Amino acid sequence: MPFLIIQRLLSTIPVLLVVAVVVFLMLRVSGDPAAILAGDTATSEQIEAVRVALGLDRPVWEQFLGWIVQVLRGDLGESLFTGLPVTTLIGQRIEPTAMLALTTIVFSVLVAVPLGVLAAWRANTWVDRAVMVFAVLGFSVPVFVLGYFLMYAFSISLRWLPVQGYTSPFVDFGAFLRQIILPTLTLSCIYIALIARITRASVMEVLNEDYIRTARAKGQIERIVLFRHALKNAAVPIVTVIGLGVALLIGGVVVTESVFNIPGLGRLVVDAITRRDYPIIQGLILFFAFIYVMLNLMIDLTYAALDPRIRY
Amino acid sequence: MSAVENAAPLAPPRAPSALAAVKRHPLAAVAALVLAAIVVAAVFAPWVGTVDPTALAPARRLAAASAEHWLGTDHLGRDVWSRMVYGARVSVTVGVAVAVLSIVVGLFVGLFTGFIRWLDPIVMRIMDGLMAIPGILLAIALVSVSGASMVTVIFAITVPEVPRVVRLVRSVVLSVREEPYVEAAVSVGTPLPLILWRHVVPNCVPPLIVQATYITASAMLTEAILSFLGAGTPPIIPSWGNMVAEARLLFQIAPWNLLFPGIALAVTILAVNVLGDALRDRLDPKLAKRVGR
Amino acid sequence: MTGKPVLSIRNLSVALPEGADRRHAVENVSFDVDPGEIVCVVGESGSGKSVTAFSVMGLLPPGELKPVQGEILLEGENVLTASPQRLRDLRGTRMAMIFQEPATALNPVMTVGQQIDEVLRIHTGLPPAERKAKVIGVLDAMHLPDPAGAYDKYPHQMSGGQRQRVMIAAAMALDPAILIADEPTTALDVTTQAQILTLIKEMQERRGTGVLFITHDFGVVAEIADKVVVMRQGSVVESGPAGAIFENPREDYTRMLISSVPSLDPPAREPAQGPVAVESIGLVKRYGGGGWFAKKGEGFLAVKGVDLSVRRGETLGVVGESGSGKSTVARCIVRLIDPTEGAVRLAGTDIAKLSTRGLRPYRRRIQIVFQDPYRSLNPRRTVGASIIEGPMNFGLPKAEATARARNLMGLVGLKPDALERYPHQFSGGQRQRLAIARALAMEPDVIIADEAVSALDVSVQKQVLELLDRVKREFDLALLFITHDLRVAAQICDRIMVMQRGEVVEAGPTRAMFRAPKHPYTAALLAAAPGRGFGETVAA
DSSP: OHHHHHHHHHHHHHHHHHHHHHHHHHHHHTSOHHHHHHOTTOOHHHHHHHHHHTTTTSOHHHHHHHHHHHHHTTOOOBOTTTOOBHHHHHHHHHHHHHHHHHHHHHHHHHHHHHHHHHHHHTTTSHHHHHHHHHHHHHHHSOHHHHHHHHIIIIIIISOOSOSSOOOOTTTOHHHHHHHHHHHHHHHHHHHHHHHHHHHHHHHHHHHTSHHHHHHHHTTOOHHHIIIIIIIHHHHHHHHHHHHHTHHHHHHHHHHHHHHHTOOSHHHHHHHHHHHTOHHHHHHHHHHHHHHHHHHHHHHHHHHHHHOTTOOO | OOHHHHSOOOOOOOOOOHHHHHHHOHHHHHHHHHHHHHHHHHHTGGGSSOOOTTOOOGGGTTOOOOSSSTTOBOTTOOBHHHHHHHHHHHHHHHHHHHHHHHHHHHHHHHHHHHHOTTHHHHHHHHHHHHHHSOHHHHHHHHHHHHOSOHHHHHHHHHHHHHHHHHHHHHHHHHHHHTSHHHHHHHHTTOOHHHHIIIIIHHHHHHHHHHHHHHHHHHHHHHHHHHHHHTOSSOTTSOOHHHHHHHHGGGTTTOHHHHHHHHHHHHHHHHHHHHHHHHHHHHHOTTHHHHTTO | OOSSOSEEEEEEEEEOOTTSSSSEEEEEEEEEEOTTOEEEEEOOTTSSHHHHHHHHHTOSOTTTOEEEEEEEEETTEEGGGSOHHHHHHHBTTTEEEEOSOHHHHSOTTSOHHHHHHHHHHHHOOOOHHHHHHHHHHHHHHTTOSSHHHHHTOOGGGSOHHHHHHHHHHHHHTTOOSEEEEESTTTTSOHHHHHHHHHHHHHHHHHHOOEEEEEESOHHHHHHHOSEEEEEETTEEEEEEEHHHHHHSOOSHHHHHHHHHSOOSSOOOOOOOOSOEEEEEEEEEEEESOOSSSSOTTOSEEEEEEEEEEEETTOEEEEEOOTTSSHHHHHHHHTTSSOOSEEEEEETTEEOTTOOHHHHHHHHTTEEEEOSOTTTSSOTTSOHHHHHHHHHHHTTOOHHHHHHHHHHHHHHTTOOGGGGGSOGGGSOHHHHHHHHHHHHHHTOOSEEEEESTTTTSOHHHHHHHHHHHHHHHHHHTOEEEEEESOHHHHHHHOSEEEEEETTEEEEEEEHHHHHHSOOSHHHHHHHHHSTTTTHHHHHHO
16 A cells, blocks of 8 residues: 555656646746746846846756756745745635635535435436536536625625625634635535536446346345445546546636635735736646645545455 | 347437427527527627727716616726627637637547557646646636737637547547457558548547537636636727626626626526537437546 | 246236337246246347346336236236335345346445345344354355355456356345346356356255246257247247257247257368468467566466467367457457567468558458457448448559449348448348458458357357358358357367467367367366257257
């Protein structure tokens, strides 16, 4: 097992390297990085100064090596606007984003998996159709449209919930709950749609397998056929999609935080866009890609527990 | 039951009559009609009761709907109906362009990765890397370094879509490559490009048509999000995303300004997705499993 | 054997969904199974034999197939009118079933012990410790080595034969009155099949269980049946005691089925005198290994140094069980895969190491016919397009290629207008004829038939075999015939090579080898062939 983990960890290196190359090249293929980093109002002397200060006058491969060494030391550069290290800024903003992601993943899985199983079991009935209609809707309504709609309904018209903002659960748990409900609902929609669809598809496929017929031939009741025999065999694709869906979630977080005015990493990105603060954008892309790769690595490692046939 | 009895023969796709198709998928027929209407409106935007969508009229800010302004005016007095119709141009252009581009590039790369063994690991690692970068962030970064323009937006949304197409095509190639009829073609001396063209590409077409609709929907969504975040099409061009972004400040006073473009966006994307699902059921029932949606 | 039947099927009809090619999957079927009796229901595909079996268990796919007439009495109780609850109570206790494919019939994520234990948990109130002891006892009764260890194994850690023993253990755990076996040995190798048949017989004799045994294989019927029910297109053709059916069949269809089964006694054949068309020397194929982390020489050796040669006008049979490497040899010789070591000499040239480009001129000379007739023709192209593809690759103008294809249609017994149609419009046997025509269109020296008749019903199988034999003689071809079926090999091959685990264990003229096998493995294969002796009596 330890050998397995090391092997899998090593296999993420090429992937992360590709991410690093893309992030590094992004600034360089689209024009003069010094001009971009110096800002729109910079004079040519200022641009030159930036060029020398950042070593942009050296060969590209040398720049890349220097930059990679920096990143490996945990240095993601400094914000052009505030001058603070990007890692410090990420540290300040990570809690709200992590909380929102956590509530969303937990809520979505709890809702979507039973829905998907139900739809598969009652395939081609009105139950199934209702779940599938919901799933298509979930994919189609843009996060911000849904967010403002929910805000309008529950906060502005009904006044049940606060309009915007975020409170840490470690400060005031009640306030945290009230404020996190709408963002969680907003963000969960597309994720629930995704998980419910894959659950339905893979459970439906498993239900056609011979061993389901065997279980019925033994006289087993439907509930156990469904949850013990079918769901466990359908687990690998479901768990995989939960992991891959995190990419979707990260995009959604940026928008949701902006709609509900939550001071997390998503807002950091949006502020960086308006201020053209490239080191922050670069740093966050690296950070999110790293989280995504590590999360999917962990999910990969659970396969062996879910399916005894899988041994690396 | 013996193996032969169970093997369902694969019928080649036959063109069903249009009427039968409508009967089988009434929802898809409605979706197709809605989309047709939106495309027509986008193409003939100047002739569907619109005025100049950028014309300011500070005197008539936030006016309610009337005969003159069908959907009222926004905070700068611009006609909301006109902006919506012109905004459709952005969504439709971006959706179609991204779908076509990513399918063409993905098909080409996927075909050769699937058949040339030494190329496969290299290309797939690059695709894994691209997929690890959240698509919206990648698009945001690309747009913000190269400046907001329609071309940049299309390029920025296409890049994260390509890996998914490559993976889809590759999975088809890998399964078709094992088919005895492809092996038979190899053993009668058919050269690789001809095998790809005759035996492999036709198998990629149905899943790619379906995938193209999904990409269209997701590209429209991403474009709207980019515009909403201020990293999309230039503010001077009306798009549904930047209409929502501008309306959000006055959301509590004039919610309809946000609602109309929001609904237009949701309905369009919904129609594309419904059409995609119907196509999937018809052309490629297995796709649901392959791309995980 | 007398006494009250445990299972009695009376005038059973099962409706097919609307739009099917006939109205009933099963029509007016009646027969009895007595205690301790093995009743074989035998028929070709589409005969309704499996539908009958599934009707008894109440496991027909809902909404597709529906019993519309008759009754199925299990110890006097009609299961067609039983409530779902009652049906569940009966399954596993009074009636049990085993299936064709033990690899997929067991749940891959549950241990073998849990899956047998499930039957006891559903139907008995025994405490866990007693259940476990009983499960291990049942595994032991199935002659599984190390039954306590088997309890914690997963299905993928067992062989095909062991998995089928586990299925039988789960079925027999509560001593049902009737065991329904749906082609339980079709997916198994011949030696494993013999062991499973012995086990089923033992269960029936010791425990007095009635067995309803579904099969397409008359050899198996001859081996175990007390009573035979012959079915065709949903109806019973004839039924009676096994001896009577074999010695004195009343119906033409039964007679035709029995006479289609190839005899295990090969006819005398003249040794072929033609020049050697293809030969392999020291052929080795290794899968895997050679990666970054693997040591050199690791991986799986599928073929370990095979020498063979086939003359023109000769049929060489390569016989072996699954995993013997016989198909790998075939695919190396056609160069669908690249051999690791060794030479393949075709027309005086070693083609084993030729580049794709260098290989092209030789592709024409050697052609292959595959096992699965449903996948060997591109479903999206007309049959004609598939057949003329090869000749046109070698520069034949389209008109001439089409003319050649039309001639070939006559040769393989199809009409020339078949060329404009699509593969799904043909039956399995017809498609195999088309695949042979495609191979012949290249005017090859050598044809390799890789299990080319294994997926076909016996009556169709016989015709395709005759076709292969005829084209071999007409075109003076070298035919390399890969098969697992000794009966088929006996009928068509001049010489036979027996393979086991990648090696040739014995080679020689067919008749001599069948009459006096030298290697113990060959002898074991011949001894395991079901229904030994029955073919000879019919032929005589």
